[in-house]
Amino acid sequence: MVSVCFRLAFWQWQRAQEKQGLIEQIDASSGEYWWRKVSKPEQLQGATAQIRGRIDTSQFWFLDNQIVNGQVGYDLVVLFLPQDYTEYFVLNLGFIAGERDRKQLPDFDLPTNEVMIEVEFKIGDWAGFTLATSPNQSAHHSNVLQYLDHTFFVQNTGQQLSPLLMIAKNAVFDDVEPHYQAVVMSPDKHRAYALQWLLIGISAGVIAFFAYRPKKLGSSHYE
CATH class of the missing domain: 1.10.287 (Helix Hairpins)
Incomplete structure (x- = not known):
């Protein structure tokens, strides 16, 4: 003891x-590049930074079973490439409301121009508590996920991905609402x-x- x-x-x-x-x-x-100088990525857990870059608009995912202000929907997840960087990041843009029909996914337009996003870093276990045995178990859509997993994104995108998950602190377009609160x-x-x-x-x-x-x-x- x-x-x-x-x-x-x-x-x-x-x-x-x-x-x-x-x-x-x-x-x-x-x-804005201070975060690149951190010697150990795990030290960025919970840190925030203003980062300029581009969102890969060719693919995106919906993290299922999200409820914000009593509204049911998803978290919109994309790949994000910071300016002058060769490694992509998985970026959670925030909550987007779902449709009444589960077969129909929300309609939106991702920004195609360069954006400045305030992000919070998360490293380690991206999934949290879940009973799902694999990320993509949706009966209707392959890009609806039950939890986030670094290995899943590496295998399904073919990109070199950082072990750090980025979580947006400000909305990059009107229909998305950041809501993550880290402890x-x-x-x-x-x-x-x-x-x-x-x-x-x-x-x-x-x-x-x-x-x-x-x-x-x-x-x-x-x-």
Whole structure:
């Protein structure tokens, strides 16, 4: 128990240092390309940036079962190529309302010109909780997905894709509504958790010490 608590405290302290390093790196950088200078992609988790580039209008996907403000629909997902970049990113543009008939998909026009998008980065497990066994299980459309998966996009697009998922923070056209809210802890919160686990570990050690300490046998006198 003590060992586990100390390891958790150390892990939270490391996360605090990583987050603090990223914040300092962002503050020290200038221009819209600061995110390209980050040494480890995983450090961009939860970070935001203004990025200029083009949307690949030849293919797009709908992430199924989305509800925003009581309206049922999809998240519109595209490939995005930042300016002066050779690697595509999967980009979630946000919510788009669905039609009453599930066989009919929403109609829209993607921008063909270069756009500036504020994005938030996500790395790791793109899918979240799901009971689906594969992304494209729709009975009607091959581009309606149950969850997002990096391997799926690589295999189905033939493009070199970043492991980072981009999530739009501003709408690129009128019919789409960004709605993703990430839960990202600050360095101070990580430090607070590290201190909490450290104190729990120390408390567990103190309790164990007194519980297992040999007890002195007192002498008995009988008359």
